[in-house]
Amino acid sequence: MQELNKILSRYAGDKSDLIPLLQDVQSKYGYIGEEHMEEISNFTKVPQSEIYGVATFYTQFRFTPKGKKHIAVCTGTACHVTGAQHVIEGVERHLSIKEGETTPDGEYSLESVGCLGCCALAPAAMVNDEIKSKLSLRSLKKLFR
Amino acid sequence: MKLEEIVLKEKKDYNDLFSNKNAVLIGSATCGNSAGAQIAQKIIKEELEKAEYDCDIVDVGCIGLCYVEPIITVLKPDQPAVFYGNVTKKVARQIVNSHIIKGEPLQEYALGTYGEGRIDGINSLFEEKSMKLQERRILRNCGLIDPTNIGHYLAKGGYSGFMRALAMNSAEIISEMKKAGVRGRGGAGFPTWMKWQFCIDSNQETNYLICNADEGDPGAFMNRSLLESDPHSVLEGILIAAKTIHAEKAYIYCRAEYPLALERLEIAIAQMEENGLLGENIQGSGFNLEIIIKEGAGAFVCGEETALMASIEGERGTPRTRPPFPTTEGLFGKPTVINNVETMASAALILQKGAETYSDVGTKESKGTKTFSLVGQVKNTGLIEVPLGTTLKEVIFDIGGGIVDDGNFKAVQIGGPSGGCVPLHHIDTPIDYSSLIGVGAMMGSGGLVVMDEKTCMVEVARYFLEFIQRESCGKCVPCRLGTKQMLDVLTDITEGKGTEEDLEILPNLAQGIKQGSLCALGQSSPNPVLTTTRFFMNEYESHIKNRICPAKECKEFIQFAIDPQLCDGCMVCLKSCPVGAVSGSKDEVHEIDLDKCIKCGTCMDLCKKKKNAVEVVNAL
Ligand SMILES: Cc1cc2nc3c(=O)[nH]c(=O)nc-3n(C[C@H](O)[C@H](O)[C@H](O)COP(=O)(O)O)c2cc1C
Ligand code: SF4
Ligand code: SF4
Ligand code: FES
Numbered sequence: 001m002q003e004l005n006k007i008l009s010r011y012a013g014d015k016s017d018l019i020p021l022l023q024d025v026q027s028k029y030g031y032i033g034e035e036h037m038e039e040i041s042n043f044t045k046v047p048q049s050e051i052y053g054v055a056t057f058y059t060q061f062r063f064t065p066k067g068k069k070h071i072a073v074c075t076g077t078a079c080h081v082t083g084a085q086h087v088i089e090g091v092e093r094h095l096s097i098k099e100g101e102t103t104p105d106g107e108y109s110l111e112s113v114g115c116l117g118c119c120a121l122a123p124a125a126m127v128n129d130e131i132k133s134k135l136s137l138r139s140l141k142k143l144f145r
Numbered sequence: 146m147k148l149e150e151i152v153l154k155e156k157k158d159y160n161d162l163f164s165n166k167n168a169v170l171i172g173s174a175t176c177g178n179s180a181g182a183q184i185a186q187k188i189i190k191e192e193l194e195k196a197e198y199d200c201d202i203v204d205v206g207c208i209g210l211c212y213v214e215p216i217i218t219v220l221k222p223d224q225p226a227v228f229y230g231n232v233t234k235k236v237a238r239q240i241v242n243s244h245i246i247k248g249e250p251l252q253e254y255a256l257g258t259y260g261e262g263r264i265d266g267i268n269s270l271f272e273e274k275s276m277k278l279q280e281r282r283i284l285r286n287c288g289l290i291d292p293t294n295i296g297h298y299l300a301k302g303g304y305s306g307f308m309r310a311l312a313m314n315s316a317e318i319i320s321e322m323k324k325a326g327v328r329g330r331g332g333a334g335f336p337t338w339m340k341w342q343f344c345i346d347s348n349q350e351t352n353y354l355i356c357n358a359d360e361g362d363p364g365a366f367m368n369r370s371l372l373e374s375d376p377h378s379v380l381e382g383i384l385i386a387a388k389t390i391h392a393e394k395a396y397i398y399c400r401a402e403y404p405l406a407l408e409r410l411e412i413a414i415a416q417m418e419e420n421g422l423l424g425e426n427i428q429g430s431g432f433n434l435e436i437i438i439k440e441g442a443g444a445f446v447c448g449e450e451t452a453l454m455a456s457i458e459g460e461r462g463t464p465r466t467r468p469p470f471p472t473t474e475g476l477f478g479k480p481t482v483i484n485n486v487e488t489m490a491s492a493a494l495i496l497q498k499g500a501e502t503y504s505d506v507g508t509k510e511s512k513g514t515k516t517f518s519l520v521g522q523v524k525n526t527g528l529i530e531v532p533l534g535t536t537l538k539e540v541i542f543d544i545g546g547g548i549v550d551d552g553n554f555k556a557v558q559i560g561g562p563s564g565g566c567v568p569l570h571h572i573d574t575p576i577d578y579s580s581l582i583g584v585g586a587m588m589g590s591g592g593l594v595v596m597d598e599k600t601c602m603v604e605v606a607r608y609f610l611e612f613i614q615r616e617s618c619g620k621c622v623p624c625r626l627g628t629k630q631m632l633d634v635l636t637d638i639t640e641g642k643g644t645e646e647d648l649e650i651l652p653n654l655a656q657g658i659k660q661g662s663l664c665a666l667g668q669s670s671p672n673p674v675l676t677t678t679r680f681f682m683n684e685y686e687s688h689i690k691n692r693i694c695p696a697k698e699c700k701e702f703i704q705f706a707i708d709p710q711l712c713d714g715c716m717v718c719l720k721s722c723p724v725g726a727v728s729g730s731k732d733e734v735h736e737i738d739l740d741k742c743i744k745c746g747t748c749m750d751l752c753k754k755k756k757n758a759v760e761v762v763n764a765l
Contacts, residue, residue, distance in 0.1 A: 018459035019442055023401070046459075057461040057618075058442035060401055076363030077558060077594045078520040080608050086745055093723050114445065116402055117366035118176050119518055119592075120211030120526035129404065131179040137747045138721075 003028060004036060008043045018044055022055055031062045059113075067102045067109035071143055072126040076115030079123040083136070087123050088112060090140045108144075148308070148428065151420065152299045159290075159300035163220055163260060167200040167245060170218040170226075172288055174207035174373040175405050176366075180214035185237045189217070192241040200245055206374020208288025209528035213256060216288070219244050225258040228270050259289075275525055275544045280506055282514050283490050284530045287374035292409050295416035298377040304422060306496030310385045311430045315345055318389045322492065324500035326512035331357055331448075331485030332563070332589050333665075334511075334578045337492070340482055343472035344390045347480040354392040355476065355483040356383055357453060358399035358406070361445035362561035363612065365592030367516040368486040370528050372399070372406035375490075376413040382489030384422065384434060385496055390482050393433050398453055400441040410438055445616035449664050450475075450483045452618065463618045464664035485590070487516060506532035511577035515588070521558075521595035522549050531576070538572040541595055552597040555696075556680070560589030562609045563669035565676030566602060585676040587669075601698035602681040603688055607635035609673035617666065624667030627658040631674060641701040643689040651678065697761045700744045704764045707748075709734045711758035718748035718759060 007024045011017040021044070025036050032055065041048040055061040073079075073088050088110070092098055095108050102109035118124040121133030125143060132142050146154075162168055169189055173182045186202065193200050210216060213230030219240060220226050227250050229240055236254050243249045250264050257270025270276060281287075290297035298304070310318050322338035329335045344352055356379065360368040372379060387395045399407055414436055417423040425433045439457050446452045447462040454476045456462040475481025484492075491513065495503045504512040511533035517540065520526050524546035531540060537557060541547070548554050556566040559576075565586035567574060574580050578588050596605065610632040619625045631654050634647050655671030662668045678685060687693050694702040707718070707727075712734045719727040719735060726742040729735030737748070737759075749759040 015459040016457060019456065020440065023440055023442065054459065054461050057463075058444050060441075060443035077561070077592065077608070078364040080363075081521050081594060081596055081600055081605070089743075089745065090723070113402065114361060114443065115363040115365070116175075117360070117369035118179050119364050119366050119520040119594075120176055120528070121179060121214070122520060122526075124179065126402075131175060133176070133179040137745065137750060 001035075001039070004039055008039065011043075013044050015044065015046060018046060018051065018054060019058070022051075022061060026061060031065045033063070065102070065106070068107050069144075070109045070111070070128055072111050072113040072116075074114070074116045074118070074122070074124045074126075075112045076119060076122075078115075078119035082122040084112075084123045086137055087125065087135050087140065090137050091143065094140065094144070148304070148420065148422075151296075155296035155300040159297055162201070162203075163226065165222045166220060167198070167222070168203055168220040169200060169245065170203050170205045170220065170288075172207055172214060172216040172218075173204045174370055175403075176207055176211045176370070177214045177216060178405075180211075181233070182215040182217075184234060185215045185217060185232045188234050188237040189241055192238055193245070196241070196246055198246050203291050204293065205290060206287045206292050207370050207528060209284060209370070209530075210256065210525070211527035212525050216256070218259070218288075219250070221245075221248060223262075225260040225262040225264060225269075227258050227264065227267060228256040229254045230256045275546060278535065278539055278544050279530055280514050280532050281530050282494055282503075283371065283378070283487060283516055284374075284528065286378065287370065287528075290375065292374055292376055293412050295377060295413065295420060298375065302497055303377050304381055306493045307381050307384045307388075307422070308428070310388055310496050311428060311432070315341075315389045315391070318385065318496070319345075321495060321500050325491075325495045325503040326507075327488070327491050327495060327503070328511065328578065329485055330487035330491065330515065330590065332560075332587070334588055337484065337488055340472060340484070341386065341389050343470070344480045344482045347473045349480050351479045352390050352392045353476045353479055353481040354383060354387045354390060354395040355453065355457070355481060356395065356397045356486060356489050357448060357450070357483055358397055358403075358486045359441050359448040359453065360400060360403075360486070360590065361448045362590045362592050364518065364520055364558070364594045365561060365590050366518045367528060367591050369403050369406050370518075371486060371490060371516070372403070373409055376406075376409050377417075378490045378493050379486050380410075380413055380417060380436070381493035382491065383436065384427075385492045386482060386484060386489065387434050388432050390480075392482070393435065395434060395436045396439055396457060396476070397436065398439045398441060398447070398457065401443060407438065407440065414438075444618075445612075446618045446664070446666055449666060452664070453483065454481065461618070463620050464666075466663060487591075508534040508575065508577045510579060515576070515591060517591045517593050519545050519593050519595070521593075522552065522597040522600070523547070523595040524549055533577045534575045536573050536575050537567060540576065540593065541572070545595065548595070548597045552599065554595070555598050555600055556596045556602065558594040558596065558605065559592070560587040561592050562613050563587060563665065563672055564589045565672050566596070566605065566680065567676075568680040585672070585679055599696055599698060601639070601694050601696035602677045602684045603635065603694075604639050604696075604698055606673045606677040607632065607639050610635055610670070613666065613670045617670075621662045621667055623658045623661030624663075624670065627654055627661070628667070628670050630654055631658070631671065635674070638685065638688050639694075639699045639701070641688070641692055641699075643685075645689060647689065648678070648685060692765050693763050697763070702764055703744065703761050704739055705737050705742055705744060705746070705749060706760055706762050707735050707737055708758045708760060711756045713756055713758075715755060717751050717755060721747050721751050723747065
């Protein structure tokens with residue numbers, strides 16, 4: 001909680017700080033937990049239900065932890081026409097999980113995201129902070145290295 | 146030091162780098178990095194150290210030739226610069242040992258030269274066909290300067306536009322923008338000068354400026370590339386716009402999916418502060434400005450102006466009715482101008498070079514140049530910039546080099562989910578605001594997704610509806626439920642459950658959604674269906690009546706088969722099939738068990754280069 005207080009102390013507590021605050025909490029903990037919600041609510045004086053309302057509107061926010069390796073496959077138009085669906089299905093088969101899930105050992109999680117801006121080298125995916133491009137069923141291994 | 150003195154020094158340093166130094170420029174925007182630019186850089190460093198050779202290594206942005214990334218540029222004293230593409234580890238080593246150390250350029254990997262002088266066997270980069278038709282103005286510095294070094298931007302004439310604007314009043318700046326004829330590059334093409342004027346006319350104490358860097362349009366990355374390659378050109382435009390509308394606070398709303406753009410923006414803003422280009426009393430003019438970066442949180446609708454403002458205010462990003470327009474009642478209730486990244490960069494360019502130079506290309510109603518991200522099944526994918534009025538054909542075939550694998554062109558999707566698919570018989574359409582609307586598409590932000598015969602147009606329409614349905618904020622019933630229903634109908638058609646009635650339901654739904662939706666997301670959501678039914682009705686009918694997907698893409702209508710005449714039993718397909726659907730022993734013809742096959746296409750992919758024995762056939 002000390003870490004959380006450190007994050008909170010960087011803000012004035014205005015309503016317009018809400019989204020950046022949630023972003024900071026998520027980048028620190030990997031997700032936003034109930035205990036964080038409570039603190040954020042006390043700090044900003046915005047009711048928890050309303051914070052949930054805001055947070056769930058944006059796809060960036062998650063309320064369960066990610067895997068150690070988080071794979072976000074792009075489903076933008078360029079990636080779609082070059083085979084993003086095959087990439088997602090390939091990863092799902094490899095990890096035996098569905099999109100949006102985390103492997104039971106917490107190693108990997110998979111999700112689909114909007115355009116990563118790497119469309120010229122489609123299909124693309126982001127693995128933690130690194131973008132892997134020109135993926136194919138053959139090169140899927142790139143994602144698990 | 147005064148800014149003029151800094152500029153003189155930086156000009157000297159920059160010219161020195163290009164004419165008197167051993168240096169390597171590494172194209173390290175997101176696209177370059179994903180293609181291996183950092184790996185190439187590491188190898189180059191190692192080789193240089195091994196040889197104890199003195200050579201600068203400079204990170205630059207993306208020159209736009211993404212299809213041959215990673216790209217590096219070698220600078221030697223008294224020689225033109227040489228651009229190299231597809232720089233693998235091996236090529237990187239060779240370049241260091243041959244070109245950098247021995248001074249012997251490598252023809253086979255060179256893309257072209259840049260600058261004065263000639264090198265035998267290597268053409269000038271900008272004289273190559275795909276570059277010649279381009280007019281690089283907004284992108285003039287991309288790939289040629291270090292985006293994390295304000296000195297490079299200053300050396301290239303940067304911030305001279307802002308200095309000029311400082312000596313002008315708002316009316317004079319607006320008149321310059323009007324003369325240039327620049328229209329907003331975020332999609333709708335609203336005249337920029339007019340928006341700025343409306344904001345001033347609302348006559349309030351506090352005004353805000355917002356730079357829209359959300360770029361949610363899937364398949365478009367022009368804004369990302371510019372922010373990563375030349376952030377100061379956007380920031381200079383922000384200064385000019387803020388000065389014009391008397392804003393003391395400017396926001397940049399940039400999506401979180403662009404971490405490198407965000408990082409480079411932060412660096413650039415700090416450099417502006419160090420050089421007296423931000424903060425209080427900028428350059429002694431009495432003008433104050435603070436720039437605040439707001440990270441988007443993954444909602445396409447937040448690109449819409451009123452939703453974007455709600456998001457900055459800490460709310461759910463839902464649009465509201467207009468009027469009041471943001472220029473009268475915007476962020477925190479104050480008059481607000483919202484402009485796109487490229488619009489901001491255009492303002493800097495106009496003030497730097499003058500309205501006349503800016504508008505000496507383009508058409509009567511669409512002035513200047515526009516950047517596009519050229520992607521999909523086209524050979525030369527990347528970022529381009531052409532005068533407005535250039536035809537789709539020139540862009541796709543001359544600049545883009547045509548279709549990959551020598552396939553046939555089917556359509557180009559332009560304008561993202563709000564736009565449309567332009568078919569072959571409209572390929573001579575000039576790219577300008579009105580011509581595109583004439584063929585059912587729209588300029589949008591600049592994503593051009595090229596599709597070949599292997600793309601099913603019903604599936605494309607379904608894809609866009611799925612996108613829109615997911616991204617609808619849910620406020621309006623027609624948008625929330627109507628797009629869901631459209632999606633269901635399209636899904637049925639691609640899954641072989643379509644009926645002829647569906648073709649009547651679609652236009653009715655389109656009408657209702659267009660009329661009943663509050664924001665442009667809902668209003669334009671039927672466009673993918675409207676243009677694909679207009680130009681590709683035969684594909685819809687084929688799915689419904691003949692149960693055939695002409696592109697052989699929709700899984701329900703196809704199956705995979707191995708041609709016994711071509712198969713030589715190499716086992717490649719068998720080993721790679723993820724579900725064990727292939728059987729056969731070595732050197733004997735293989736077979737696919739259709740009950741097990743999940744139609745993933747791996748086997749075909751792998752066999753293509755060998756025997757090309759796996760084929761897709763109609764299931765019926
Ligand atoms: C659903 C939706 C998404 C949009 N996304 C963007 C975007 O990502 N970037 C952008 O500049 N404009 C976007 N726009 C257009 C903006 O609302 C606005 O018109 C534009 O930023 C104005 O800038 P300009 O006058 O410089 O074109 C979007 C509009 C809608 C309806
Ligand atoms: S049209 Fe759709 S996205 Fe726009 S406000 Fe209505 S529900 Fe939201
Ligand atoms: S298409 Fe995929 S599942 Fe079917 S046989 Fe080929 S590799 Fe196996
Ligand atoms: S469409 Fe996938 S990176 Fe843009």
